[in-house]
Amino acid sequence: MNQVWRIAVKVAASVAVILAAASVTFFAQLAVPGDRATALMNLQTGQEKLWTAEELAPLNERFGFDDPILVQYLHYLTGLFQGDLGTSYTQKRPVADVIGGQLPPSLILTVAALAVAWLLALGMTLLTVKRGRFLSGLGSAWEALTASLPHYWVGVVLLVVFAVQLRMFPIIGGTSAWGSVLPVLTLAIPLAGFLGQVTRDEFVQVLRQPFVTTARSRGMSDLGVRLRHVLRHAVLPAITLSGWALGALVSGAVITENIFGRPGIGQVLVTAVNTRDLPTVSGIVLVVAAIYVVANLLVDLAYAVVDPRLAGAR
Amino acid sequence: MTRLRRRAALAGAALLAGGALAACGDNAGTAGGGTPTTGGTIIYGHVQEPPCIFGGWIQQAYISRQVLDGLVAMADDGGIKPWLATEWKASPDGTKYTFTLKDGVKFTDGTPVDAAAVAWNFDYWENHGGNSTAKVSIDPYYKAAKALDATHVEISLNKPYPPFLPLITQGYFGIQSPTAFKSRTEKENCEKPIGSGGFVVKEWKHGEEVVLTKNPAYASWPATAKHEGPAIVDEVRWKFVADGVSRYASLSTGESHVVYEVPTVNWKDAESKYQTIRYITPGKPVSFYINTKVGPFSDKLVRQAFAYGADRKSAVEAGFHGVIPYEGNPAVSQATPGYDAEVAKAYAYDPAKAGQLLDQAGWTARNAAGVRTKNGAPLTIKLVYGAGFIFTQEGSTVLQVLQEQWKQIGFEVKLIPATQAELWGGKYSDPSTFDATPSYWTSPSSAILWIVWRPSTPDNPNFSNRSFFNNETLSQTIQQANTEAEAAKANALYGQAQKIIQDDAAGIGLYTQNSTYAVARNLKDVWLEKSQGEPVFSDAYFTK
Numbered sequence: 001m002n003q004v005w006r007i008a009v010k011v012a013a014s015v016a017v018i019l020a021a022a023s024v025t026f027f028a029q030l031a032v033p034g035d036r037a038t039a040l041m042n043l044q045t046g047q048e049k050l051w052t053a054e055e056l057a058p059l060n061e062r063f064g065f066d067d068p069i070l071v072q073y074l075h076y077l078t079g080l081f082q083g084d085l086g087t088s089y090t091q092k093r094p095v096a097d098v099i100g101g102q103l104p105p106s107l108i109l110t111v112a113a114l115a116v117a118w119l120l121a122l123g124m125t126l127l128t129v130k131r132g133r134f135l136s137g138l139g140s141a142w143e144a145l146t147a148s149l150p151h152y153w154v155g156v157v158l159l160v161v162f163a164v165q166l167r168m169f170p171i172i173g174g175t176s177a178w179g180s181v182l183p184v185l186t187l188a189i190p191l192a193g194f195l196g197q198v199t200r201d202e203f204v205q206v207l208r209q210p211f212v213t214t215a216r217s218r219g220m221s222d223l224g225v226r227l228r229h230v231l232r233h234a235v236l237p238a239i240t241l242s243g244w245a246l247g248a249l250v251s252g253a254v255i256t257e258n259i260f261g262r263p264g265i266g267q268v269l270v271t272a273v274n275t276r277d278l279p280t281v282s283g284i285v286l287v288v289a290a291i292y293v294v295a296n297l298l299v300d301l302a303y304a305v306v307d308p309r310l311a312g313a314r
Numbered sequence: 315m316t317r318l319r320r321r322a323a324l325a326g327a328a329l330l331a332g333g334a335l336a337a338c339g340d341n342a343g344t345a346g347g348g349t350p351t352t353g354g355t356i357i358y359g360h361v362q363e364p365p366c367i368f369g370g371w372i373q374q375a376y377i378s379r380q381v382l383d384g385l386v387a388m389a390d391d392g393g394i395k396p397w398l399a400t401e402w403k404a405s406p407d408g409t410k411y412t413f414t415l416k417d418g419v420k421f422t423d424g425t426p427v428d429a430a431a432v433a434w435n436f437d438y439w440e441n442h443g444g445n446s447t448a449k450v451s452i453d454p455y456y457k458a459a460k461a462l463d464a465t466h467v468e469i470s471l472n473k474p475y476p477p478f479l480p481l482i483t484q485g486y487f488g489i490q491s492p493t494a495f496k497s498r499t500e501k502e503n504c505e506k507p508i509g510s511g512g513f514v515v516k517e518w519k520h521g522e523e524v525v526l527t528k529n530p531a532y533a534s535w536p537a538t539a540k541h542e543g544p545a546i547v548d549e550v551r552w553k554f555v556a557d558g559v560s561r562y563a564s565l566s567t568g569e570s571h572v573v574y575e576v577p578t579v580n581w582k583d584a585e586s587k588y589q590t591i592r593y594i595t596p597g598k599p600v601s602f603y604i605n606t607k608v609g610p611f612s613d614k615l616v617r618q619a620f621a622y623g624a625d626r627k628s629a630v631e632a633g634f635h636g637v638i639p640y641e642g643n644p645a646v647s648q649a650t651p652g653y654d655a656e657v658a659k660a661y662a663y664d665p666a667k668a669g670q671l672l673d674q675a676g677w678t679a680r681n682a683a684g685v686r687t688k689n690g691a692p693l694t695i696k697l698v699y700g701a702g703f704i705f706t707q708e709g710s711t712v713l714q715v716l717q718e719q720w721k722q723i724g725f726e727v728k729l730i731p732a733t734q735a736e737l738w739g740g741k742y743s744d745p746s747t748f749d750a751t752p753s754y755w756t757s758p759s760s761a762i763l764w765i766v767w768r769p770s771t772p773d774n775p776n777f778s779n780r781s782f783f784n785n786e787t788l789s790q791t792i793q794q795a796n797t798e799a800e801a802a803k804a805n806a807l808y809g810q811a812q813k814i815i816q817d818d819a820a821g822i823g824l825y826t827q828n829s830t831y832a833v834a835r836n837l838k839d840v841w842l843e844k845s846q847g848e849p850v851f852s853d854a855y856f857t858k
Contacts, residue, residue, distance in 0.1 A: 034739020042738035045447045046371035048700065048753060049777035050743045058443055090365035091520075093501040102521050156559055164563045171564045172359070172555055174522055261359075261555040261564075263521030274734040275365070 014293045021289035025282045026076060030069065032276065037065050039276040040089055063089060076282070085286070086279030090272075095283035098268060103287060105175045106264035109256065110249040112180065113187035114242060120192035121199055121238065126226055129203045140200065146193030151252040155186040155259040172261040183256045187249055195238045195245070203234040232306055239306065243292070243299045250288060348836060348857030355549040356837065356851055359561045359573040363554040366504035367515060367524070368488060370447030372756065372846060375485030377552060379848040380526055382488025382509030385413055385432065386479060387536035388758060388844040392651055394479045395537035398427060398489060398510070408474025408799060409457075415465045419534045421491035423508045427534070429461035434492040436469065448486040450765055450778075451757070452478060455796075474797045476804065477761035480651075483845040484758065510534050512545045512852030524552040532852070540839045540853035550851050558706075562832070571834040572849060578637040578708060584832040591831040591840075593847040594639065597757035598766055599647035600704070602697075602822040603780035608745040610693055615675035617819035620695070620750075621661035623668035624719035630825045633712035638828055644821030645763060645812040652760035652795075652808035657816045658823065668723045677724065686724030694726045698748040701731030705752070712824075745782050753780070754827040758845040760808040763792045767815065783820040 037059040041051045060066045064075065079086055085095035128139025162182060163171045173179015206212065207230055215225050254266030265284055272280035364373035367381065387397045399413040419427040436459035438444035440452075455475035460468050471478065481487075494508035506515040512535065513526035528545040535542060553570065555561040558577040564570040565588060576584050584590050610616050630640040641647050642658035672678075677686040677693050686693040699705050699713060710731070717727045732742055742748050755762060755778075769784035770776040788811055795807035815821050829847030833840050839853045 032735060032739060033741040034736065036739070038743075039735065039739040041446065042740075043365065044369050044371060045450075046373065047447075047755075047778065048737045048742075049780065050740055050775075051777065052775055055446070088365075091501075092366065092504045098520070101519075105521075159560055159563065164566060167567060170569055171560050171567055172553060172569050257521075258556045259560050261522070261553060261557075261560060263519065267521055267556075271363070274738070276735055276739055 010297070014297075017293055018286060018289050022077070022080060022282055022286050023073075025285040026073060026278070029276065029278045029281055034276070035065075036063070036089075036276045036278065043090060043275045080286075085283040088272075088280045089277045090275050091277075091280075095279045098280055099265065099283050099287055102263055102265045102268050105262060106250070106253055106257075106266060107291075108175070109180065109183055109187065109253055109262070109264065110246060112184045113191065113249055113252075114245060116184055116188035117191035117195055117245070118238075118242075120188060121195035122231070122235075124192070124196050125199045125203055125234070126223075126231070129200055130207055139196075143193045143196040143200065146189050147197055149190045149193070151186055151190060151255045152259070154189050155182070155256055158182045158186055159259060174262060179260070179262070183260045183262055186256045186259070187252050190252075191245055191249065195241065198241060199234050199238045202237055203230060206230045206233045209233075236303065236307060239299055239302050243296045246295045247288075247292060350546075350838070350855050350857055352546050352855065354547045354856045355551060356547050356572065356840075356854060357551045357553060357570040358849070358851070359553050359555045359564055359570040361554070361556060361561070361575050363521070366507075367518075368445075368490070368507045370445045370449075370486055372485075375488075375846060376848045377524060377526075378488045378507065378509075379485040379511075379843055380513045380550065380552075380851060381507060381511045381515060382485075382490060383419075383427075383511050383534050383536070384483060384485075384487050384489065386483055387538045388480060388483040389538050390844060392480070392758075392844070394483065397536040398432070398534055402479075408476070408797075409471045411469045411471075411478065412462070413467050413469070415467065416534055417465060419510050420531065421494065421508050421510050422514050422529055422531075423491050423494045425491050425493045426464075427489065427491075427510050428464045429467035430464075431492050432467045432489055433459040433461045435487075435489050438492075438495075439487070445486050448484075451481045451484070451486070451761075454764070474799060475761075476799060476801075477759035477796060480758045480845070481761065483843075485843070485846060485848055513550060516549075521554070523554065526550040526552060526851075528852075535852065538844075539850075540841060545852040546855040547851065565832055565834060568834075571837045572840055573832050574829070574849070576830045576832045578635045581635065581637040581830070588832040588834060589837075589840075591829075591833065591842060592637070593829040593842050594647060594649040594826045595756040595829060595847045596647060596650035596759075596845075597762050597827070598645065598753075598755040599641040599643070599826045600709075600752055600754045600824050601641065601644035602750045602752045602824065604820055604822060605745055605749050605780075605782060606818070606820050607782035609749045610677075610695065611749050613675050614818060615671045616677070616693075617822075618661070619668040619671035619675070619723070620720070620725065621819050621822045622664045622671065623723045623725065624716040625663040626716065626822075626824060627663070629712045629715040629719075633708050633715065634825065637830070639826050640824075641826045642823040643812060643816065644823040645767070645815045646760050646808075647826045649826065650757075650760055650762070651801075652805040654809035654812045657809065657812045660816050661819070661822070665719075665723050672724060680724060683726070684721070684724065685726040692726055693724055694728060695720070695749045696728050696730055696747070698730045698732050698737075698742045698751045700734065700737050700753070703734050704754070743777070750822075751780060752824060756827060756846050760805070760811075761792075761796055763808065763811050764796055767792065767811070767820075781820045783815070783818070785814060785818070785820075788814045 037056040038051055040059055042048055064072060088095055088098050091098055124139055128135045130136060159171060163169045169182050170179045212225060212229060215229055250266060253264055254270055257264040257267045269284045362373050364371060366374060368374055368378040383398050385397060385399045387395045389395050398415055400416050402411055402413045404411050415429060421427055439448040440456055455471045455473055457470045457472050462468050488509055491508040495503055505518050512529055512532045514529050515524060516527045517525040527549050530544050532544040561573045562577055562580050565573055604611050604617050606612060627640040646653050672686055677688045679687045681687050681692055701710060713729055717729055720727045755766060766778050767783060767788060768776045768779060769789050770779050791807055791811045795804045795811065798804035798807060831849060836857050838855055838857060841850050843850055
């Protein structure tokens with residue numbers, strides 16, 4: 001019973017988060033200076049001017065921009081509960097279609113980047129922490145350097161070296177597996193540096209713990225100690241950060257998608273914000289919020305798996 | 315970067331002389347470079363993805379030009395040539411145009427391209443919100459369109475308007491199938507408009523590319539085409555590659571055959587490796603609208619001081635690596651018929667003169683920061699510009715250089731980068747929100763002057779007049795020019811109009827708007843449509 005109750009609370013909280021995200025987006029978009037019908041007219045014509053009331057009337061009428069805000073909000077929420085994200089003002093097709101087409105490439109990109117970042121960070125940590133001054137120093141320096149690299153710079157360097165000079169990968173790769181390598185690395189390298197820094201600090205701490213000495217005294221190999229005992233503790237902060245990292249990756253994805261001519265939700269979001277395409281913006285924010293919620297649930301789960309004490313504590 | 319472009323036009327002979335279309339010949343030149351082949355896929359790297367295939371935005375005109383045919387086309391010398399219309403005749407008083415349509419042309423949905431279809435399109439643009447840029451181009455003069463019989467359509471005007479023909483060569487005036495338009499959803503029309511053009515939209519992979527396949531029954535190529543018959547290649551993949559570095563790099567790896575908007579820093583390299591095309595689009599160049607209504611610039615002397623006060627020419631040449639030409643004429647660019655080259659010479663860099671004018675205007679004191687003041691108020695200029703779309707990084711650099719120079723003579727120029735959402739949403743529309751703002755509008759005719767500089771009145775507001783410059787003489791002059799049948803006289807009047815704008819410093823020139831392309835050497839006969847500089851792929855072929 002207790003279990004059911006806890007799940008119900010979690011689900012309710014998740015729904016509340018998503019609803020809040022939808023509402024904030026709705027009102028935030030309305031708060032952007034300027035008029036939606038004007039923005040749409042300017043988008044259609046590539047101009048930047050005002051329009052007469054008669055010119056705007058058809059758009060206002062059609063999208064209900066003249067209705068009281070509350071009516072628009074209720075209308076929007078009602079649609080939401082019916083699973084209707086609305087129709088894009090600019091693309092004239094359902095927002096669900098707009099998002100549906102662009103979400104998978106972005107998800108693949110960000111999830112793959114997260115996975116690769118973890119592999120790189122763990123590899124670096126296991127290989128260099130307390131492996132002598134030179135290796136340790138090299139590891140920390142590498143992490144400090146990569147963690148601070150802007151995505152745009154990483155992307156362009158990878159592009160020039162591996163796509164233009166070495167011709168190993170396509171520049172405009174679309175969503176092909178081979179074409180995804182450079183975009184994934186573009187996102188993964190800075191993140192790996194960041195995760196690595198966090199893990200390294202923790203790793204160093206844990207290596208000094210008494211139980212490590214105990215394990216070693218039992219004759220356990222260095223690698224065994226690192227893998228079976230130390231790592232388990234050292235990755236906890238990085239797991240927590242992964243929920244956050246997923247969000248950071250979405251913003252990085254916009255840049256990466258631009259550089260490699262890759263479809264994705266990031267680019268659509270930027271365009272939609274620029275054109276005041278409220279249904280599309282809200283739809284994307286909702287989906288991203290949902291992903292966040294799920295990611296945080298997964299982080300909770302991962303915690304419990306890595307550190308069983310936490311599972312017992314609940 | 316978004317391009318607003320509007321109309322352009324007759325690429326006059328002058329323009330050609332100026333090298334507007336410099337198909338920088340690589341030695342392969344015309345036919346000499348290999349054996350022509352048929353079939354294949356052209357991969358084209360474009361910058362920006364529009365929301366729909368057709369519409370009033372230049373980004374839309376670029377693609378719709380491949381899919382929709384126009385009534386008439388513009389030749390390199392600015393002459394008007396047959397397209398869907400084989401011939402046309404204007405009534406003696408210049409208020410009626412009767413077009414004779416090519417016989418037997420069909421839209422790709424099988425319905426005929428007849429007079430009723432053409433009349434429906436005009437009605438849709440003008441009266442049903444179909445295309446506000448098409449509308450604003452012919453608005454004050456257009457009256458009605460009527461099908462006389464299956465192959466004759468009559469367009470009547472309120473007044474004579476010789477720029478009518480050049481204006482309808484723009485991509486906005488592409489003819490669509492009314493049957494398809496009325497029977498399909500908005501989404502279908504948006505994604506796959508039905509025309510009679512050389513290509514049809516096969517698929518739009520949003521965020522990635524539009525796939526165009528050849529229309530095997532194409533029978534209505536324009537007289538300006540380089541060959542007769544359907545497209546030679548099978549397919550065009552119109553890719554959206556926003557980043558300039560990757561777009562240009564994709565040529566070197568063979569992932570694309572044509573790229574648009576070559577970064578100016580790569581231009582020299584492009585000239586040595588590919589065929590390059592640089593086209594100065596006619597119309598309003600990238601020039602500053604100066605707010606003549608509110609703020610320090612309501613004083614003409616201050617506007618003139620601003621124009622004299624910075625070396626715009628050198629800044630443009632440095633910022634764009636000499637690729638994009640400086641344009642001193644704020645009203646129309648050097649590629650526009652009726653351009654007055656004399657007007658462009660005014661306000662050459664003269665800081666001393668700028669200082670005198672400011673003294674004369676009463677901005678004599680200076681504050682601690684060296685900014686001129688008048689009655690204690692600093693000479694602060696709010697310069698709002700579209701960052702990332704009207705102005706790329708290179709353009710922003712030019713503005714920063716100018717800002718430094720203006721500072722020397724006592725202007726404190728605040729550069730205010732505006733996002734597309736802010737600018738398009740109307741944040742900077744009110745005269746109180748800015749003092750100067752740069753933008754452009756491509757158009758094949760000096761009639762653009764009427765669109766941009768027509769006075770704004772309460773009854774008939776003109777929000778395109780971003781200088782808020784209401785000048786009756788200017789208005790009369792442009793209207794006279796617009797209805798003047800004789801080209802030389804019309805151009806003289808357009809020249810006077812440019813002089814009024816320049817003398818009053820209601821606008822300040824900066825640089826021309828350009829279409830630049832790099833084309834792989836084994837792809838021949840890619841050419842640019844003249845009214846706005848769109849690439850045309852239906853004549854192109856690969857060589858082995």
